[in-house]
Amino acid sequence: MLKVAIIGPGNIGTDLMYKVLRSPKLELCMLAGIIPDSEGLKRAAALGIPTTAQGIGPVLDQEEIRVVFDATGARPHLAHAPLLKEAGKIAIDLTPAAVGPYVVPAVNMGEHLDSLNVNLVTCGGQATIPIVSAVGRVAPLAYAEIVATIASKSAGPGTRQNIDEFTQTTARGLEVVGKAEKGKAIIILNPAEPPIVMRNTIYCEVERPCDEQEIRASVEEMVEQVQDYVPGYRLRVPPLVKGNLVTTMIEVEGAGDFLPTYSGNLDIITAAAVGVAERLADHIINRREVAPDA
């Protein structure tokens, strides 16, 4: 079991906690916050998880903690990142700080297994980059554009106040991880009641004509890989090819661990974080096994 800690006992940190507790590969050693009687810390304590209200300090002090999820915010993570690095701990950054490289488990985890800090892009990036990558491995992409539609209730004040951060970071993720020559992202908030499940439309412009069946097979294979760590990830409209344009639609229903099922946009980022940590667990254990006399 890989020993991990979570900083930030808010909605995301709490949902993450439940997912880590279900993981056969991860052991949650601490949940850290800064407000002593916060709901998140109380909830964790009631489950028998060690908690601290002294922030990152006690996490740094525990040598056996190898991986730290940061579910605070961009500014706190900028402060946490060098401290974690110095303590030799791997940071999985769920904030928009992007200190480390972008990681999407189904796409590029293999490239960053030895990185000390990885960033999870955005919820829209986690949901759409796998599809962009699946189309792109059939034919190079001149352009990728995604539209993420989420329930108003699942967009917190952080997202709302920095909505440009979502569109700009996601667009960069489409380019850097999705390998599209150029990326664009659009986000729509829909207030319908009952809340809608997260929906994503992915438009890919391929550089040469390609076979719909080949693209469909590639996308379906990718969807299965994402489903490994995000069970509620579903193809809604399979790739439709018209000229050089490939249109695919997916939806993401949350697991309902702590956050409601409609907030698949939040679920996918906590699920991806656990996906990253589990792959790190396998990697670290394999490394121990092959290292002579380790």
Next chain:
Amino acid sequence: MPEFLRVVDTTLRDGMHSVTHQFSPEQMATIAAAMDAAGIDTLEASHGDGLGGSSIQYGRAAAPDRAYLEAVSSVLTRTKLAVLLLPGIGVKDDLDVAADLGAKVARIATHVTEADIAEQHIGLAKRRGMEVMGFLMMVHMAPIDVMVHNARLMEAYGADYVYAVDSAGYTLPPEVRDRVHALKDALDCRVGFHGHNNLGLAIGDTLAAVEAGADVVDGSLRGFGAGGGNAATETLVAVLQRLAIPTGVDLYKIMDAAKLVEPFKAQPKQGPDATLILGYAGVYSSFLLHTARAAERFGVDARDILVELGRRRVVGGQEDMIIDVAYELAQAG
């Protein structure tokens, strides 16, 4: 009745939907110059979905934002240039570029319940010395108290005007009156109305808004906006003259300007029935041409698509849902 009514013409923004965003910068400049000569107070120019709207989702524009703004800005002598920005589609950098190119008015638009995504954009526009008009779109989808709450947010962020925007052309004149009254009562800033003619009510709705105290209203030449179009600016000017409300616009000259859009007017393939259904079902007006294309591609009735979109309470910007619904209807056979 007001002593002066500000009229904003949106032919070169809302009208972009009607030409699938294919006006050239030169065409925009010609029309803009005619409106400037007619004395229009403010005109709006950009992609139909605002700055940064050029995309597969909404349709690519014939030229970049910058080219349109440069072209229009260069011919204006007294008319103020406005730009539209929808947070989630355009970004603050786009607004900065527009300010650099001479845009004097920033219209920041959100769905009627989502004003809090516009705080940074309104703040930036104010810092850049622009006048800010907050746009609450699809206003029929929220009860009056929710609309007022969101309008207050926009005012608190710095908006000089808050608009009730009837994006679906769904709202009837008495409902417009109630909404504008509510905004006038609740806000210290000024209030505007932007209508669509899907149910043939754009002029009537606009008149109701004026009676209820609106300080600014929108129109487009020949009503050349999305869906059934907007209130026709030239008709609006004539109606306001009958009411002895000055707008600063020369009626004959604005009629002359309206002639310039005549060549661009083409009936969408699905005809006026689909337009009517937009207003009837409460669907965002710019969905019209996208729906006509999807109906043809998937072999289904455009009206069925629109009614289903209305039932799903789809909001502005969700053009991808048209494909989703059309695909589903086609699969269901």
